[in-house]
Amino acid sequence: MxxxxxxxxxxxxxxxxxxxxxxxxxxxxxxxxxxxxxxxxxxxxxxxxxxxxxxxxxxxxxxxxxxxxxxxxxxxxxxxxxxxxxxxxxxxxxxxxxxxxxxxxxxxxxxxxxxxxxxxxxxxxxxxxxxxxxxxxxxxxxxxxxxxxxxxxxxxxxxxxxxxxxxxxxxxxxEVDFYPDFYEGLYFVYLGKKQRSSESIKEFNKNAAYSEREIKRISEISMAICEADNIENFNELIDEHEEIMSKILNMQSVKSLFFNDLPGSSKSLGAWGGDFALISCRLNKTEIKEYLISKGLTTFYTFKELLVF
Missing domain, CATH: 3.30.230.10 (Ribosomal Protein S5; domain 2)
Incomplete structure (x- = not known):
């Protein structure tokens, strides 16, 4: 019953x-x-x-x-x-x-x-x-x-x-308001390799070297991203974030690995080395699709397609 x-x-x-x-x-x-x-x-x-x-x-x-x-x-x-x-x-x-x-x-x-x-x-x-x-x-x-x-x-x-x-x-x-005016230029791209967060955390705790100054700056960038009023400012912030984390992790950024010819910026999301990346540029959806296909990447979402808010 x-x-x-x-x-x-x-x-x-x-x-x-x-x-x-x-x-x-x-x-x-x-x-x-x-x-x-x-x-x-x-x-x-x-x-x-x-x-x-x-x-x-x-x-x-x-x-x-x-x-x-x-x-x-x-x-x-x-x-x-x-x-x-x-x-x-x-x-x-x-x-x-x-x-x-x-x-x-x-x-x-x-x-x-x-x-x-x-x-x-x-x-x-x-x-x-x-x-x-x-x-x-x-x-x-x-x-x-x-x-x-x-x-x-x-x-x-x-x-x-x-x-x-x-x-x-x-x-x-x-909770914050993050719905930038330039949202049509934000894309989430699957890079084809899922990273296990638990393993990435273990590796980070074992090998990474970082300072309180870097922790403070990453915090400042997180808050500044919410306030970015144009895509150029946003891209400067995520580029700086990538530069800091690349040094700490001793790993190449997603831009240098995949998107060095992109007319815009890109950023790893979550564990580095796989999963999803953020692309920020002025290409429309058709143009970004063609660009990604040329890289062998076929799965991506626009910012709006994934919104729950």
Whole structure:
């Protein structure tokens, strides 16, 4: 007998500025996007069994049959996805022991509104949805599972861009207006290689050298981006941001790697080395499409196409 049907949805995200250094107290600018993830839970009378099905825009990409009493027994031959799912559910139970009922069966479906290869927040949207279901703090669950600053969790329920900062273990979140007059010149381009944020963070913490002055300047740039009143000023800011981060990470900027002939500017979004890049220029959509095809890049979105606000 079906007992209940529940549904939650969380927004995806893009980090426009402050990547990496947001972990060290820099102010970052992030935007929620209109592509996210849903979680639907159907509860039935039963014996503590869970059927989990994960879908995205191209159909089903993962499924698992689990037993509540055996969630802590993670088998060596299970898929990486199932191992991670069991870890997350165990953390939910640790934070709320009454989360699951062994006298119920659960039919669970998640739907990702973008490819799981995109860095739009497949992990953060799952964590936020599960936190709503299990009635726990999403930031605590994130810390126990994937780690990170939490800016992506802040985006999950936001309807506006936001400035995000960690200060003395507190999260300072300020919603801002970021809808520049030159938005038609902003494009988000998929570079074809998803970066695992957790691995990028580990590498950053191990090898990166940075100063308080650089943290302060990145914060200033994040706030100045919100106030940029023309595309030339905006481009100067993201160019400076790229120059600072290129030095800190000891990596080439996305412009030098891909877009050195672009009549405009470009910036890595999130972890460097893959995922999405921001392009800022005066080319129209047809012109930018032709330019990107010449680079072997076929997936891109305009600023307006991803807006949730």
């Amino acid at each position: 079906q007992l209940s049907n529940k549904y939650w949805h969380s927004n995806g995200k893009l980090l426009l500025s402050g990547e990496y250094l947001v972990l060290k107290g820099a102010t970052a600018l992030a935007i929620p996007i209109n592509k996210g993830q849903s979680l639907e839970v159907n509860e039935f009378s039963g014996r503590g069994e869970i059927y989990w099905q994960a879908t995205h825009e191209n159909g089903k990409w993962f499924e698992a049959n689990l037993k509540i009493n055996e969630l802590s027994k993670i088998k060596a031959n299970s898929s990486p996805e199932q191992k991670k799912l069991q870890q997350i559910l165990n953390c939910c139970l640790e934070l709320n022991p009454e989360f699951l009922d062994v006298h119920k069966n659960y039919n669970i479906k998640t739907n990702l509104e973008f490819s799981h290869e995109y860095g739009f927040g497949s992990s953060s949207t799952l964590i936020n949805n599960l936190s709503k279901w299990s009635n726990i703090n999403p930031y605590e669950l994130l810390a126990k599972t994937f780690g990170g600053s939490g800016y992506d969790i802040a985006c999950a329920d936001s309807k506006k861009p936001l400035l995000f900062k960690l200060e003395n273990d507190k999260k300072i979140i300020e």
